[in-house]
Structure formats: C-alpha cells, structure tokens
Amino acid sequence: MDVTGMNKINKNSFTPPFYQLATILEQKIYSGEWKPGEPLPSENELGRAYDLSRTTVRKCLNLLADRGLISARQGKGTFVSRPALDRATFIMDEFKSEMEQQGKDPSDKLVYAGFLKEPPEIAVKLGMKAERGILYYCRLLLADGEPLAVEHKYMCYQKGKPILENEFQYKAFSEVIAINTDILPVRSRAVLTAEIAGEQEAKYLNLAAGSPVLKLQQTLYSCDGNPVGIGLFFYRADRYSLVSEIQPLKGER
Secondary structure, eight states: OOOTTOOOOOTTSSSOHHHHHHHHHHHHHHTTSSOTTOBOOOHHHHHHHHTOOHHHHHHHHHHHHHTTSEEEETTTEEEEOOOOOSSOOOOSSOHHHHHHHTTOOEEEEEEEEEEESSOOHHHHHHTOOOTTOEEEEEEEEEETTEEEEEEEEEEEOOTTOOOOHHHHHHSOHHHHHHHHSSOOOOEEEEEEEEEEOOHHHHHHTTOOTTOEEEEEEEEEEOTTSOEEEEEEEEEETTTOOOOOOOOOOTTOO
C-alpha cells in the first residue's frame, strides 16, 4: 500500500494523534482505496509517514481492530478485514440518524454527570477496578420530545482529563474513554434482555412501573481484560426496537 500523499496529523489539535490517524485510515478503508484482504503498511512505515511514535500508531491500529476494520495475523502483518455477516451487532450510538430516517426529531437530555467515589454494584460484580473513582453520567434519548431510552454509563475516572458535555452526545462510549483517559478499550461485550421497568427507569421513560423494557448491557474491556466502561441502556419496548444489520465494507466489490 502506498502511504504517500496522506493527510497530515495536526499535533496542536485537541484530538489525540492516534485518533486523527485512525480517522484517516478508516476513510481509506470505507472509500475502497484499501480493500478487504489487503495488508496495511507496517507500524514503522505509518510512523515515518506521519511522524508518529510506534506506540501511537499501535494505539490507532488497536482502535481500528476494535471497530472490526482490520485484523492482525501472527507473523504476517495487519490486514483490512473482510465483512463478517453471521453475527448480530447492535449499534447503540446511532439513535439520532435512526430517528431522522423515521421522520422524527431526535434530541437528548443530560440528566446527570458526576464523580462517584465508590463503584456501583454492577461494576463491582464485573470486577471493574477504579482506584481514582468512577465518572457516571445519565442521558435521556428522545424522539419528537418523547423519551424512548435512558442510558447509564460508568467509566474509570482520571483526574485532569475533563470531558466536554458534547462528547457525551456525539461520540461512541469507547471513544470517549480512549480520548479522555490513558485506557484503550479493545473488546466489547453486549447482552440484550427483556426486563420489567424499575421505578427509576419507569419515571424517566414515562411508563407505569412494571412495564416491559429492553435492556442492553455493554461492558468495555482493556487489553489486560479489566472492565473500563459499563453502559446500561433501557429502551421502551412499545416504542423502540433494536435492529442488527451487518453491511459489507464500503468499496468492496
């Protein structure tokens, strides 16, 4: 693969260099310039082309691998992934575009954001270690002013790494963690269940207590296998459905 003539990294930007590089390489894959099965330039080649350290390049490649765009083959290198169509993947961060496609006006409301000194019970059960505490935020997702979902998110806190409110709105949970901490989530596990709305969720969603809801629990893990982020999503079962659609990489023939 040719690595010349690529976009440059702005090292004065607030966006970390590894994330800028991931965006550039992702576009090359989606545009079809780099096709499924083709090898990527080596870490050293990418580092020289962008004047980045090998550690930074590796962090970028880990992020792309987490998104399912590339995969490493031991002793052979890193390759653009071929689309896997035999698994279900629920996208939790595309509520806005989905509602717009239905002709509805999507919005969201940040209910709470704050620092927890002690991890919640669910984090303790999953083994989340947060020596410096937990950042917790709760957000409502609405369509035409009607709440359809409430989400609770917990992530390991790092002092001196403030998070802007709009990052809660427009970035995937894994990216919020990667950008604002020194931790890179490399694995995600999601479990979908049918539940009965508790008092808190019923209040947020304007439901009677005991009404059915869809619960999606997401756990994000670091490379050492420790949970670094937990998301709990509750959807109104009478207003919203979770759809899994796998599409081949753009540009594939």
